[in-house]
Amino acid sequence: MDAIDRRILRALHGEARLTNAELAERAGLSPSPCWARVRRLEQAGVIRGYRAELDQAKLGLPDTVIIEVMTEKHDETQLARFEEAIANMPEVIEAWLVTGEYDYILKAAVGGTAGYERLLREKIYRLPGVRHTRTAFGIRCLKQVFTPLPA
DSSP states (O other): OHHHHHHHHHHHHOTOOOHHHHHHHHHHHHHEEEEHHHHHHHHHSOOOOOOOOOTTTGGGEEEEEEEEEEEEEEOOOHHHHHHHHHHHHHHHEEEEEEEESSEEEEEESSSHHHHHHHHHIIITTTTTHHHHHHHEEOOOOOOOOOOOOOO
């Protein structure tokens, strides 16, 4: 990747809906070479996709909770079942297998304490192998990006 590729990535990072002409102008290229570079970055997997960013509050899920989950056992079958179930929960917007005291960290979008209780009681506590959870409610998001900005 060179400086031009980085300019393209920074521009798309800020606004993925730029037209190729707008992107080319910001990158200091003509449209045809800009398009070729974007295609190359996509094919190389540097650009993995383009998404719409939805407003969580306007979807009726104004609160974010961080849930730490400790499992009873660490056998492959149980972990795979847990991970599959978490992947299918629409409330869970991020899930990480982590080191430390807890095994997983989940980030979920919920509608207040009632929505959180429903997620916990009706879904997470019903998963096989869940031993313990610990939760923190997000008060205010200070920074949210989905990928690092290229230097």
